């Protein structure tokens with residue numbers, strides 16, 4: 318046994334014992350935190366995409382309600398409105414909807430009336446807008462007024478604003494959750510560093526008395542916990558990536574539901590997780606260890 | 615080698631490796647363990663510290679290796695006032711001092727080889743530069759066949775020799791040893807003593823705390839005798855072995 322030891326092939330062993338029983342627990346906790354952080358990121362990205370899709374659709378179209386004035390049939394008024402609107406810059410297409418569409422809208426209130434023709438039901442004009450330079454409601458309104466048309470323009474801005482606000486809320490909530498998780502991970506690592514240092518007082522003391530400076534000793538703990546956090550970050554990220562991929566596959570090409578459209582590219586969001594976890598661990602472990610080592614003297 | 619080390623307070627402060635001026639020490643709010651110690655060690659000198667158990671031998675060594683701070687008086691090492699050293703400067707001073715601790719302080723998760731190499735590693739040396747030196751030193755203290763052994767599997771005397779190897783591997787300017795021969799047979803004690811003499815000859819200033827009155831008497835070295843917290847210097851007794 319002793320004969321097999323060849324000093325020429327000797328490599329310095331890690332100054333901190335390689336494995337500690339409680340490391341398993343720490344890896345588990347940090348893994349869970351990283352997993353939750355990745356899911357949060359995926360959720361925020363998906364919500365963002367959904368909001369963008371909806372508001373893009375809404376912004377690309379507008380609806381105009383046209384009421385016929387005395388002496389003009391509703392159909393004629395609608396046709397005139399459509400013609401006018403088509404002439405406004407930024408309007409790609411303006412189309413007077415068939416009267417049935419308008420009846421569909423009032424039917425819930427009026428019931429099935431045989432002779433709808435006699436009622437002055439307003440007509441709808443659907444317009445498609447150039448998404449790069451859409452005209453606003455005011456411009457459309459002005460053009461209609463100029464032709465003496467009694468019409469109300471709905472450019473969906475109320476809905477778009479609502480969606481944007483909801484998307485912002487999701488984004489901020491995501492950021493807050495993210496910070497909370499990072500803080501929790503930092504706290505756990507600080508706690509583990511403290512415990513590790515207490516358990517390895519002998520190493521700290523011997524290194525100290527042998528002339529190692531504080532930074533050298535702190536670095537041992539910092540590297541240990543950075544490696545640990547990187548491994549935990551990797552497991553958490555991969556697990557979250559698998560969950561994301563499952564959502565994507567379950568939802569098909571359109572995503573799971575219109576509310577949570579996960580795209581393959583979104584899965585890249587989990588990639589920085591191991592690095593971020595390692596950075597948090599490095600900073601926290603270094604500061605905690607340095608603080609404790611200085612206090613020991 | 616210096617057979618007549620100068621312990622006089624009159625020696626020039628700049629030339630002393632260790633200098634205590636009216637030093638006292640108390641642990642926390644406890645009683646004074648050391649009281650008004652004044653002495654100086656010249657470079658290349660060799661002294662024992664003697665005294666009954668609890669007299670403060672380990673405490674005195676602790677002050678020298680910067681393991682405790684004096685509660686009164688002044689200590690100078692290598693001409694530097696320890697009280698004026700910043701936290702950043704202390705490690706460099708510690709690296710010039712080799713210590714055999716009374717409780718050895720070996721790291722039980724490291725092999726004998728790794729334990730012995732520790733001070734070189736801390737100094738930032740590369741393994742390829744010191745591997746063979748460490749192996750040679752371990753062979754020299756009689757641990758050539760136990761280099762990969764873990765401390766828990768070593769006999770008491772082997773542990774002691776390992777601690778000695780670690781203390782001297784860095785060629786320290788000051789070598790402190792606290793009961794270095796407490797666990798070994800007389801033959802090994804003599805070998806260890808000769809190792810210290812050898813290192814002393816190479817320039818190290820040596821200070822050894824011991825209960826072994828025989829070794830002190832036979833060595834022909836002076837002793838700092840502690841009793842009741844106070845220090846008296848005893849001139850060499852008898853002849854060198």
Ligand SMILES: Nc1ncnc2c1ncn2[C@@H]1O[C@H](COP(=O)(O)OP(=O)(O)OP(=O)(O)O)[C@@H](O)[C@H]1O
Nearest residue numbers: 641644647665666667668669670671672673674716
């Ligand atoms: N860390 C400490 N905290 C409080 N008191 C201490 C501490 N270390 C030593 N003492 C006290 O200081 C006194 C001197 O102890 P020290 O260990 O220096 O004696 P010693 O001469 O080395 O004894 P021994 O020959 O048994 O090793 C003792 O009364 C001891 O109880």
Ligand SMILES: [Mg+2]
Nearest residue numbers: 671672716792
């Ligand atoms: Mg002692």
